[in-house]
Amino acid sequence: MTTAPTVITPPSAVRAAKSAVWTLLASSLLIKAAGFAWDFLGYYVADGLGYGTTAAGAALTAFGLGWCAGLASAGALTDRLGQRAGLSLVMALSSLACFALAIAESFPVLLLVSFFLGMTMEIHRPAVSAQINSTIESEAARTRAQSWLYWASNVGIAICAAAGGYLAQHYSYKALFIVNGLACLGFAAVAYRVLAPRIATDSVDVPALTYRQVFADSSLRWIAVAAVCGMTCAWGLVSVLPLLMADDGLPPTSYGLAMLANTITVLALTPPLTRLLVGSGDIPRYPLVPILTCGCAILGLGISLAALQHTTIGYAAAAALLVPGEIAFSVALGAYISTHAPRNASGRYQAVLSGATAVASLPPLGIALALNTGGRPLVATLLIGSALIAVAACRPLARALRDTQQAHARPLPSAAP
Template structure:
């Protein structure tokens, strides 16, 4: 029977100033790459509106994008654990730039499907390396949780900035220039990673090379949190995958989508610091257990996105996008707490790849949403989104049991066996 990889203590950078510098540089770079992520955020609008293929073709492109996303994350997690953060980040961000440049040149529908797949492969492949570097840099559980939460926050803010700015720019200047800017931002991230991070790995390369995804998925807590994450992210990712389809169906221009995402951005900026302090605290360990925080986050996400499915005005979509924010923050804090407290040092990349893969799987529904919109209208779309949130909340109960079982086994394990 496959067993979960042995938990090893993270190796930390001894200089506090150097550690903070590395972490903040990675957070800023993650925000940049999301803020300039026009190729990812505007793929649906580009196919449906920019090239005139319609919402069904856009849904097909976004679904193909999601399939590539799953494949890319699995590869990135293994690459991070084997080669280290510096090498893997430099490679994957260079590949991301090529995918963005290819999208700027593609116009036929078969070419768009092919590019969508490779674009999806590069969408989140930086996340496992960044997350592994944070765990290797910071010593305390609560401090790692805060940093992992800020990583999700930087991504969410970047996505919202991208939608707000990109909607205006796309409306006035077209899409292709945005995709070139996206590619250049990826190259900047690759250069920053090569310059800031140290060469080599921060894990035992021999132990990392022996860990497989089969062993990683032998951890029941990872399986259950992955279920919750997929269903919760189906609601959260609806901001950039489902919302454009709904707003296009209403005949609203990209500027309306940008305004809705601007409302989300303002709410994220205003609510993230106080809610993160409330949920994590300032001590050495997180203030609240991660499972109830995750359940509350998924419930709020389901409520917000289902209400968005019933809107028809820019104001209604903006209000729903703002309502999602507390759920996004709680969801991010919970996933950050799991990675910071449970992911083994020699498999952090794979653990983060699995949770980031939840977002990738959550990007697959647009084709189904487009079909549901045609078959049952907005009520059917809202019902499907509510059902997804309910599954996420239900998965939190077995997740809690598996985490408690793991803690009990760890408490009774002889000290030498954890090394």
């Protein structure tokens, strides 16, 4: 697998590029904080329109299917067109999907809009991740920046739930979706303003890898398995939790309080835990596999306990318990992207791991059916089982990473005399 050649860049351009990274990280947080169409899709279908939890699960599943398709396209678009064109285009499309959700009411139309909303809602991440990898030289610094990208996403989601729960109860879901669409348009404008256009010769000098070449990397395949199963537990905050709380008859404000507990814990624990796991040097302090293993185990424990709760306090405590797992999981995935993804394919690598989140968003329909047939114990069993699969996948992942390192360290054979 080839990597991009080193390019000498003027110091002023380097400073501008790093400034663009932090602007994009802040924009990622804000777009998630205004991501009401994503966070409240389940509540809108089940409660706002009165279709019930099974219909909400179907809408969330359609959203997840669209998410998978959209991320694959976004990764390829980012690697081929560059971060500026790719990010501006996809965020403009995302705004259209939000506006469509604000006027959709019939269930078939809702399923269609949910699919297209999923296609556009998370596709900014490959471009932001590619900008980080192409700008920051130090492995540890890239890992920290990639971890902050996940942190921004998690904090934004929690802020969205806390604020959106209040606004939905006192105003309307449709108004939230319009705000979401306007935020997407703002992100598109910011990306076009702060990112440099793609250099025309890049596509010739550094050919982009195809998804077939990317998936030839066995470590990517194994970390994708772990990411899908781990994110099934983490995604439970915005997919499983609303279904469970709606089943208990709790209002959106209770969901907002649970997510507020998650947000406060994230804000308190992210800086010290990231510093502990990554360190302050140029090389990450700990290997990524043990961090990923611990993160997936904590996520499984937290979300399975959440499945057994019935009160706002219980859900809030479980949401807070998930946070160390979220941080460790984010650091591990950030370390993988920053240390292993080739720079001419970082968009596709990030799209694969973000796609794991999309695949993890598919189970809500199954969770809704499990809730109706086997109750809370069955839901908890399914979630803890997903976490155990993620933990098991970490062993072959470690072996694949070790084989890759040995292959890179092996000297080339000398030429024959």
